[in-house]
Amino acid sequence: MPDFHLNIIAFTIPFPANYGGVIDVFHKLVALKAQGIRIHLHCFQYDRLPAAELEPYCETISYYKRKTGLKEQFSLKPYIVNGRRSDALLKNLLSNKYPVLFEGLHSCYYLNHPELQGRKLVYRESNIEHDYYCHLARSENNFFTRVFFLLESVRLRIFQRVLKYAAVMLVVSEKDCIYLQNQFPGKEVIYLPSFHGNSEIKSLHGKGKYAFYHGNLSVAENSQAAEFLIKEVFPGLNIPLIIAGLNPPHSLLQLAEDLEITIISNPANNQMDQLLREAHVNILVTFQATGLKLKLLNTLFNGRFVLVNKNMLAGTGLDELCVIADDARSIKESLASLFQQELKEEEMKKRAELLGKRYSDEANARKLIQFIYHED
Secondary structure (H helix, E strand, O other): OOOOEEEEEEOOOOOOOOOHHHHHHHHHHHHHHHOOOEEEEEEEEOOOOOOHHHHHHOOEEEEEEOOOOHHHHOOOOOHHHHOOOOHHHHHHHHOOOOOEEEEOHHHOOOOOOHHHEOEOEEEEOOOOHHHHHHHHHHHOOOHHHHHHHHHHHHHHHHHHHHHHHOOEEEEOOHHHHHHHHHHOOOOEEEEOOOOOOOOOOOOOOOOOOOEEEEEEOOOHHHHHHHHHHHHHHOOOOOOOEEEEEEOOOHHHHHHHHHOOOEEEEOOOHHHHHHHHHHOOEEEEOOOOOOOOOHHHHHHHHHOOEEEEOHHHHOOOOOHHHOEEOOOHHHHHHHHHHHOOOOOOHHHHHHHHHHHHHHOOHHHHHHHHHHHHHOOO
């Protein structure tokens, strides 16, 4: 293989790989390194420490302090974009002629910079961000936070126009792909699923003893889903529920304690993996049909039964691998039925076949390389 170098601008430090977009970035590094790509990683730092664990996958790693605070709000650019500007980043990008991969709209401050034009600039989509922030606003109870989310949604919709400067857009779901193709006719918009780090089905045989829900519980959407399960689904069911995730709000902890539901706060990765694998049913519900829910992929590779609502499946093509229920009553009925069953070998083979076709990190890394370098 030729000596290919690639700049990757990450919106945060992609380790530990314990939520959404960070999982995609980290496992993309791993998969590209395995294909011989020499990566120059640029990370914005604000809530994570520099990670030595990234060094085996990168030629160089540069860290830049993200700008935060009220001052960064006074801009026509979105807050999540404006705070990710750095003279040092621009200088480092201009010190070489390698392609640049912008991870998420967050990282696109310099996508239209005059001195970068003529370079291969690639946008990696993780969400239609203005839709995502609009949904966050609907889920938020705090007035000032809700106003911030709505303002950010408007600014993100306007800022999205910068994507016309990308030579190619790599999109995580078919639904989002169609949207961006309509917004940017004539641009190269390509469906490329998220990277996730799984290579084989590891689902356990037999039956588990509990249902499991997990997510970043500091995100209102996820805590709202957990609250929905606690209050509307599990009362009256003789099935234990365990909830696990990052930084659950006090109100959710109190609700779970009152109704004798177990919440595990900030579990280590190996504990989370064990909880997921040993559950009989993994419940994945979301009130947003945006992006690709990476925890869905991870659960299908590692869990037993997967019970979802339709929003969780939007644009994934994974409907036939899941049990679908959209309201509290149908979720209750599905849970009662699934706890009488065992995961069959045929189901595991079906997962291996479908996931291997669409969601292979190795195959998708080769596709990404072809899109960037036009190599067969």
